[in-house]
Amino acid sequence: MLKKTVSYLALGSSIAVLLAGCSGGATGGTPAESGSESGYNKEGLPLVNEPITLDVLTVRWGNMGDSFTKNAWLQELEKATNVKINWQVMSSNDWGEQKSVMLASGELPDVILGNLALGDSDIINNLTYFRPLDDYIEEYMPNLKAAMEETPVMRKLSTFPDGSIYSLPARLPSRPVSATQPVINKAWLDKLGLQPPTNVDELYAVLKAFKEQDPNGNGKADEIPVSNEGDIEMQLLMPFGITNLRANNMLIQDGKPVFFPTSQAYKEGLKWAHKLYAEGLIDPESFTQDGTMLSAKRQNPDVPLIGFSYQWTPDAVFGKWSDQYVTIAPIAGPDGGKYQEGEPEGLNFRRNEVLITTFNEHPEVTARWIDQFYTSEASIQNFWGAIGTSLEKHDDGTFSLMAPPEGTSADAWYWENSLRDFGPKYVSPSFEKNIKLDPTTGDGLKMELDKLGKEFVTQPYPEVMHTADEYQELPTLTTDINSFIASARAQWVTQGGIDEGWDDYVGKLNAMGLERLIAIYQEAYDRYMSVE
Structure with missing residues (x-):
């Protein structure tokens, strides 16, 4: 197999080098001991006695680059397995066109890693390029097999309409159940002598007070009770039991799929949203503003302007005013029920995280290489960074996150040091108790805030596959x-x-x-x- 010798970050020429580095023929999809010429070992390490190289393509957001390849766990894996990785790191900025050229060319790398690279339809419409992995999981991937037995949604998520598995899933560590949650300016509440609202009537009264009683204290009627980017009206429907986690207008109610835009609850929720809008409580620019416009309002240098919104965490978007904002429990609707957008099984799960192509001449070795990622300890090192770099392992078997360098956000540091959201992973639910997160920031803060909403999470339509x-x-x-x-x-x-x-x-x-x-x-x- 022809191999490239460099990691490709020169995106202007990346299409050409990508195609130049892919092998030219496809082989079957069942185990065939094709790696035996390299001294393939079915058990133990190294995986092969003589080193082999795999071309592994992954797509990263924007211009993140390839710093993750210096992850100490990944480097040790190369030494331990005798499998060298030629990383082809592509930018999401250019990937749409590059992907089309790659799929049209009929020439692919050995492995495609990370669900940013290929979606369901890309795979289903090009199935001849990808190996069915069911037999490989059974024979060569004991870690993944055990994960699928412990957490059956891993298999459900990965099974294609023809009943086979072509791409492999991930379960990320320490992910919440709740998605965006209601966030309010607590300083404004305190100044006006108000309590956090618990239902739609109380929320209406609070928003009216925000608009009319100058809670930011500058003597101007410049307060914006509700503002957000995009479908703010959809978030305001949450108290009516309407959530849209996967943006397909579907929910599961009483065990059945429901198309909610024709439901009575949806209709009543829109009446409520119109009431807010008609009284000037919703920012009229919510329907048209982009992120730059909204950020300018959130981080207005003189006084805070926004009273209520839905956020992942309250510390992420309001700049120097962040300390004024708190997350609150879901707002109860007219029926007295509370509803929270999220995923009852946790927002941990991903699919299409790794594929073995039919151009790969060492599929058994590759399957065993991938299986090394499916342990809890390997997975946390590929989510936050290696032990000794981003993670500290304590004598009692627990793990904590190390502080990022001064001036660097924790999230950016994790992306720099690891595959982060992308790639094969499995952190067992029982292992998660060993991960000690700072409850005041980042992932740890979200897990704390999740306690306010997790019991009220609605059942979204699952992440199904289509034919x-x-x-x-x-x-x-x-x-x-x-x-x-x-x-x-x-x-x-x-x-x-x-x-x-x-x-x-x-x-x-x-x-x-x-x-x-x-x-x-x-x-x-x-x-x-x-x-x-």
């Missing part, structure tokens, strides 16, 4: 339907009239093929649930 035919059909349906829904929602929030327009709205959705769209979602859900 190739469904992927052909879905864009035709969703493009028009989703655009119409978003347009109608914005109009009803800003102008009202939902009662008068509701029947016509539902009729137009049906004419656009809503029944067929729901049927596709139902069929995919049934397939997903059938995986044992």
Whole structure:
């Protein structure tokens, strides 16, 4: 197999070098002892007696580069296994075009790592490029096999519509159940003598006070009770039981998929949002502003301007005013129930984290190499950084995160030192008790805030796989339907009239093929649930 000899960060020429470094032929998808010429060992280390090199492509956000390859665990793995890695590090900025060229060329590297590289439809529409991995998992990957037995969602998540596994999953460590949570300016509450709101009526009263009683104390009516980027109106529907974690307008209620934009709860939630908007409690620019505009409001240099929003953590976006903001429990809706967007099984799980291509001449060795990542201790080192670099291992078997260099954010440091969100991982739920996080910042803070919302998390529609035919059909349906829904929602929030327009709205959705769209979602859900 032809191998490249450098790590490719010169993205202007990366398409050419990517194709030049890939082998030219495809082989079968079942174990065949093809690595025996290198002295392949079925058990123990090294994996091969004579060194081999694998081309491994991964995509990183923006211009993050390849600093993660210096991770001490990855470097020790090369020494221990005799498997050398030729990293092909691509930037997400350019990857869309590069991916199309790679797939069209019919020439791929040995391994593709990280779910930023290829999505479900990329894989399903090019299945001949990727090895079915079921037999490899059974014969060569005891760590992953054990993980799938302990946590069955790992297998469900990875099973394609034809019943086979082509890409492998990950379970990240110390991830919360709750997604974005309600955040409020506590300093404003204190100044006005108010308590954090617990239901929609109390939230309305608090927002009115924020608008009318000058809580930032500058003598101007410049307070913005509610502001956010994008679909703020969707977040305001959370008290009505409407959440949209995967942006597909679907929920699971009473064990059944529900298309919520035609539900009564959705309708009532939009009436509530219109009430807020009509009284000037929602920033009118919420529907059009970009991140730069919103950041300028959040970090206004003179006084804080925003009272309420939904955030991952309250310390991340408000700049010098961050100390004024706190996360609160979910706001109860008219039915008295509290609802929180999230994932009951945890926001830990990923799929398409690693694929072995049919161009790989050492699939058994590669499978055993990948399996080394599926231990808890290996996984935390590929999420935060190696022991001794980012992690400290204590005599009692616990682990803590080391402080980043001065002037460096913890999150940026973890991305620099590790694969972070990308790549194969499995941290057992029982192992997580050994990870000691700082509850005042970063991942540790989110885990603390999660306690406010986790018991109220709704059941999102799962991350299903679709067939190739469904992927052909879905864009035709969703493009028009989703655009119409978003347009109608914005109009009803800003102008009202939902009662008068509701029947016509539902009729137009049906004419656009809503029944067929729901049927596709139902069929995919049934397939997903059938995986044992």
